[in-house]
Each structure stands twice: as C-alpha cells, then as structure tokens.
Amino acid sequence: MTPAPSGHAGGGRWRPYALLAVPAAVYGTFVLYPLATTVRLAFYDWNGIATPVVTGVGNFVELMTNGRFVPALSHNAVFLVFYTVIPVALALLLTVLLAQDRPVGGLSVYRVGLFVPQVMPMVVVGVVWGWIYSPVNGVLAAVVEALGGEAAPYLGQVSTALPAVGMVASWVQYGFALVLFLAGIQRIDRTLYEAAAVDGGGRWDKLRHVTLPGLRSEIVVATVVSLIAAVRVFDLVFVMTRGGPSDSTNVVAYEIYRSAFLQREVGLAAAGATVMITIILALSLVVIRYGEQRD
Amino acid sequence: MRITRTLGPVLVVLTLAAAACLPGGQSSQQAAGGDGATAGSEAATEAGSESFEGQTLTVWDIYPRGAESEVVEQLNSEFEAEHGVTIEREARPLDDLKVQLPLALQEDDGPDVASVNQGQADMGTLVESGLLLDLSQFAEERGWAEAFGENLLERNRFTEDGSEFGTGNLYGVAPIAEVVGWYYNKAQLDQAGVEVPETFEELQAALAQLEEADLTPIAFGNSEGWPAIHTYGAVQHTYTDTGALDDFIFRRAGASFADDGSVEAAATVQDWAEQGYFTENFSGIGYDASWGQFAAGEGATMLTGSWISGELDQQDYGFFLTPGRDGELPPQIGGQGVPLAVRAGTDVPELAKAYIDWMTGERAAELWIEQGILPARVPESGAVEEGTLLADIVGAWDTVLEQNQLGHYLDWASPTMYDTLTSQLQALLAGRAEPQEFVEAIEADYTSAQ
Numbered sequence: 001m002t003p004a005p006s007g008h009a010g011g012g013r014w015r016p017y018a019l020l021a022v023p024a025a026v027y028g029t030f031v032l033y034p035l036a037t038t039v040r041l042a043f044y045d046w047n048g049i050a051t052p053v054v055t056g057v058g059n060f061v062e063l064m065t066n067g068r069f070v071p072a073l074s075h076n077a078v079f080l081v082f083y084t085v086i087p088v089a090l091a092l093l094l095t096v097l098l099a100q101d102r103p104v105g106g107l108s109v110y111r112v113g114l115f116v117p118q119v120m121p122m123v124v125v126g127v128v129w130g131w132i133y134s135p136v137n138g139v140l141a142a143v144v145e146a147l148g149g150e151a152a153p154y155l156g157q158v159s160t161a162l163p164a165v166g167m168v169a170s171w172v173q174y175g176f177a178l179v180l181f182l183a184g185i186q187r188i189d190r191t192l193y194e195a196a197a198v199d200g201g202g203r204w205d206k207l208r209h210v211t212l213p214g215l216r217s218e219i220v221v222a223t224v225v226s227l228i229a230a231v232r233v234f235d236l237v238f239v240m241t242r243g244g245p246s247d248s249t250n251v252v253a254y255e256i257y258r259s260a261f262l263q264r265e266v267g268l269a270a271a272g273a274t275v276m277i278t279i280i281l282a283l284s285l286v287v288i289r290y291g292e293q294r295d
Numbered sequence: 296m297r298i299t300r301t302l303g304p305v306l307v308v309l310t311l312a313a314a315a316c317l318p319g320g321q322s323s324q325q326a327a328g329g330d331g332a333t334a335g336s337e338a339a340t341e342a343g344s345e346s347f348e349g350q351t352l353t354v355w356d357i358y359p360r361g362a363e364s365e366v367v368e369q370l371n372s373e374f375e376a377e378h379g380v381t382i383e384r385e386a387r388p389l390d391d392l393k394v395q396l397p398l399a400l401q402e403d404d405g406p407d408v409a410s411v412n413q414g415q416a417d418m419g420t421l422v423e424s425g426l427l428l429d430l431s432q433f434a435e436e437r438g439w440a441e442a443f444g445e446n447l448l449e450r451n452r453f454t455e456d457g458s459e460f461g462t463g464n465l466y467g468v469a470p471i472a473e474v475v476g477w478y479y480n481k482a483q484l485d486q487a488g489v490e491v492p493e494t495f496e497e498l499q500a501a502l503a504q505l506e507e508a509d510l511t512p513i514a515f516g517n518s519e520g521w522p523a524i525h526t527y528g529a530v531q532h533t534y535t536d537t538g539a540l541d542d543f544i545f546r547r548a549g550a551s552f553a554d555d556g557s558v559e560a561a562a563t564v565q566d567w568a569e570q571g572y573f574t575e576n577f578s579g580i581g582y583d584a585s586w587g588q589f590a591a592g593e594g595a596t597m598l599t600g601s602w603i604s605g606e607l608d609q610q611d612y613g614f615f616l617t618p619g620r621d622g623e624l625p626p627q628i629g630g631q632g633v634p635l636a637v638r639a640g641t642d643v644p645e646l647a648k649a650y651i652d653w654m655t656g657e658r659a660a661e662l663w664i665e666q667g668i669l670p671a672r673v674p675e676s677g678a679v680e681e682g683t684l685l686a687d688i689v690g691a692w693d694t695v696l697e698q699n700q701l702g703h704y705l706d707w708a709s710p711t712m713y714d715t716l717t718s719q720l721q722a723l724l725a726g727r728a729e730p731q732e733f734v735e736a737i738e739a740d741y742t743s744a745q
Binding site for chain 1: 423
C-alpha cells in the first residue's frame, strides 16, 4: 500500500481506518455480532436463561422433523407469489397501460395514492384488513351479501386464510413496485418506441424489447425487496391470524417467535432464523446475479 | 392491613439492618421506633407497617384494562399510604409480560413483584433458573392454604429445580380466581322455554330447543383458537374425574389422554358446530368480539370464564356450571388467575411478600367484587348482592371448592399443548379432523413431551 500523499505524516495512512472505525463498530455491534450469536445459538439447547448446552445439529434435525417448520416454510413459498409475483406483474401491467410510449400525467397523484399502503405500519394494515374480512360487520361480508352471495369467515377457514392474508401483502407491495416502474419508464428513451413502431412492432414487441429491458434494474430491486419481505413476513400474520386456523398461515418468522418467546426454545428459534437468513441471502443473490447477467 | 404480629418484629430488624447500610436510613429508623411506641394494642402491626417507610416496590402486573386496573390502582394507593412506600407500577397484557420477564427478572432493577404465568413453560422455566423467591414459609405464616385452598396453590408449586409441577415450593398466589361455565341470557332462555339444565342430557336438549327457537344457542368466537380449549375442556371434563385430570396435567406416570371420553367429547363439540349451535362464522370471529356480541344480546349462552363477568349486565345474565352426565357435578375448569410472584434477587423481599398478601387479602376481595370480578379469596356470604350474575358465579365457585371438583386448563399438559390444542380444535370444529384423529394428535403431543 502506498502511503497517503496528504500532509500529516503518519496520520494519513490510518485516517481512512479511523474514520471507518465508528461505522464498523456500530455495524459489528448491532449486525454482525447478533448475527454470529444467532448462528452459534442454533447449535445449542437453551431456554433463554440457563447455561446453553451444545446439541450440534439437533435443532436443525428437529426443525425438519417436527412437522411445523416445513409447512411454515411452504406457506412462505405461497407468500412469494403474493408478495412478489402478483405485485410485480400487476405493477408492470399498470405501468404499460399508464405510461408505455407516452409521458405520464399526474405522476405525483399515483405516487402518493399508491404509496400510502407502503407508508402505513403493517400492524395498522393488518388490523384494518382484519375488520374488512370480519364476518361481523365486515365491509367485505357486507359487499358479498349485497351482491347476493354468502359471507364467510375468510380469515377463519383453512381454505381461504392464506390467500386472504396474501392479498393484503399484494395490496401493500404493488404500489411500491408501480412507483418504481413509473419512475423507471420515464428514463427510457422515447425514440426507442418510435423506432419500434417504424419497424412495425406492436404493443407486445414494445413491451418485450423496449420496456422490459429498460426497467430491468427496477424489476430487480422490486423483486429483491419483495422477496425478502415474503420470506420474513411476520407482522401481517401475527396481527391477522396468529398463524391459524390450524397453522394454515403459520410462517417461518412466526414459528421463530413462537419457539423463542412462547416455548422458550431459543436454540430452535436460532436454527430457524439461520435457515431464514440463508434463504434470503440465496434468493437475493440469485435475483441480483440474474439481473446483472442480462446487462 | 394484616401486617402481622409474628413478622412485624422480624421486618423491623430487617429494615433496621437495611437502613443502617443506607444514607439517610437513620431518620426512618427513628420514625419507625417512635410510631411503634405510641400505638397501644396494635403496636406490632404499626411497627411492622412503618418499617417499610421510604422503600420503593416495582410491580409489573397484567391488569392494564378498565375495571381491573382501577382495583389495582386503588389497592396500590391504599398500600402506599399505609406503609409510606412508593409503588412503581407497570401494567401490560400477559402476552407481552411473559416475553419480557425472563430477562427482566435477571436484572438488579427488575420488578420486585410480577405476574408470572403458571405452567411448565413459564413459571417452571423461571423456577429452574432460580429467578423466583420461594414463598412457602410466608404462605404458612399467613395461612394461605386455608384461605385459598391447598389444591389451588398446588398449581403454583414446583420443586426447586423446576422439574416437577404441582408439588414442592410455592412461588406465587393470585388476586383473582377463574371458573369456566355457562353464562346465559335470562330473557332468551325464557323466550325459548328453557330451564337451567341439571344434567348434561338436559343441556343438550336445551341447546337443541334454543336452536329451534331461532336463537344462537352458544355465542362463540374462535379466531384465536384458545376459546375452543375451554369449550372442549368443559365437555371433556364431564367424562373424567379430578384425580385423572391431576395426573394428566401434572404428568404423573401412566397418565394418558387417549380414552373413550376424550373421543366422545370431541364428537360432541364437533356435533355442536355441525348443528349450528355456535355463532355463525365463529372461526373468523375474535374472542373479544364474541363476548361483545353476547353482551349486546346476541347468543343465548356463552361458555367461557368468570373473567368477563364484570362486562355483562348483572341482572340480565346468569351463570351455571357444566352439568354432569349423572347429575353429579363433574370437574370444572378453573383455578387461580395468573399469580403474583417475587423476584429472587429483590432488595425488598419482605415488602414484596407483604404486597402480595395485601393484593390477595380481604380488602382486595371486596374491591374485586365491587367490580363484578371473582376474587381468589372466597368472600364471606352476604358480600355479594343476591340475584346478580356475580352472585351466581360466587355460588358456583363455592360449590366447586366445596365438592372439590376443580378441573384444569388442558393446555397446561405440555409446553406445546396450547398450540397443538388450538390447531387441532380448529380442525375438529371445521370438520377437517375426526374425533379419533383429534385425540390421537393430542396424545402424540403429550407423550412426545416426556
């Protein structure tokens, strides 16, 4: 390493590190250390108070065989559809309808309107949707009955609870994706659409060859952010169903909470958290790599 | 109030010792001596109470809501005034409190007194870790076993290593009691021509009759899943006896859940769901909403705990216990509420114990009754107005204790039983599990926890 050319003899060389020390300490204390501790605890049996006892991979074996964690994981997979696939697809569709090959008017209205669900705390969203879905004086039940249908306890039956919570997640997420895409599409050179039109391209060709490539980085961001949200979803489930009925909406994060704080099996919870972190990292890497390769 | 002849002198000595270590301790020491000398026949009592002068007690309780919180505030301020102490109170729901307690109880400035949930997963873990103070000696001095019933205190007992439940040291006592039974809307029963049932058969007939009269026989909301534990438990209790239930809950050798009674009880509640006896769409209705509806006149009966009695009209509603198959009283779900316990590392153990004694004493019972809530200490007859809902509940509670028919919350049977029961009962009531499968799932949880 070359010594820094700046004036202060000796000081210059260490200065970048000195400046880094504070953020590094903060990051180390509040991110890396807890993360490392979590991973370490995954190999212990611990009730949160007494001395932890090493169990090796025992917690991971229990996760795979206790009949709770794997179903929870599969519910997260369903949430991927509601958190990522539906919102991104819907936002793309709306973007195309609203903005492809013409400038968007009144963009700030969309931004504010569609971003509101993002700004609302998820707990509030969950409580409000809980009312909407309620069979007692719920808005949805009233609408269904007005249309001649029969209202059902949407959050209370196994067949509908997971999609009912999932739709709320889609409602929250699509606004975020739409705002990203609307901003991104402004950057696409208008002349590309004109060129496509000259070449005889229709709407579909414009979408495939101009809009989608132009929005790639926004799509990657929206996908990564919503993937992470889907894997770690807790708040909506906690507020709306507590994992029920019959564990049909139980997800990994809720299972971790349950193990750590209700059953006092902190090691098991740490093992679950380790699995969750690994999945998030892996999915994010795949999506980001995929996005980069296409550039 | 009943600060104690036997303990008074001990407290004085302790406080003097403590005061001597503290700056400013001198003056309170003198004050204690001075007052004690003036007080005639109640000298010991006075000296005992004065001896806490200036101390601070931190209390975390689970009574943040309306009527309950008022009672606690009132009792606290009377206690503060009498002893010249300061109470720092924090009230939060049980679900929050039980998450925070394991850490808070390890801290030097943690709560001196806290509401600690019963059962192996909560109180058992804290005992195992040496975080709670053994109250056995104090309980003996105060005659708690007599005042509350030894079989009730049993549920707050653990061996010192936390391994055995229902025996050993005593770690807490609760201010209020609970009994699960049938609230009924008097007008609606009259309307359908239904009498309070004396046998389980009559109960079944009454439910059918209410259904025929186009009433909702049982107000029910089960979106959280736990209300069904009470519904099922009450029916299951009619097939068993207290001995078998104690064995099951305290996990004594040979205990099992897999018997015909458990299966038949499951079939009964499943049948109730199929017959439409429960509130329509109950699986999507929360517990609070369900008793709210019942209080507003929707539903002829509601099978739940005495804890909602303060929320219902005292004249319009009555209460009866689940009747037995042979007309004899079967075990009834109930017991003490969540007990108050003392942190092992507290600096003021005597004050903490005195506080618990006060919170569970006669004055406390009086205030709980005023708010329509069943106190843990059985009140003298005549303390409750005749013909009211609370009178029914107090009478029912007395009957349960007299006949020694106290049952159990089934979810105490293992650390994971709460989840298993809520999940399996939701499946049972939705017709997605057969009674036999349901019982097998419960038994599997029970045996795997050994």
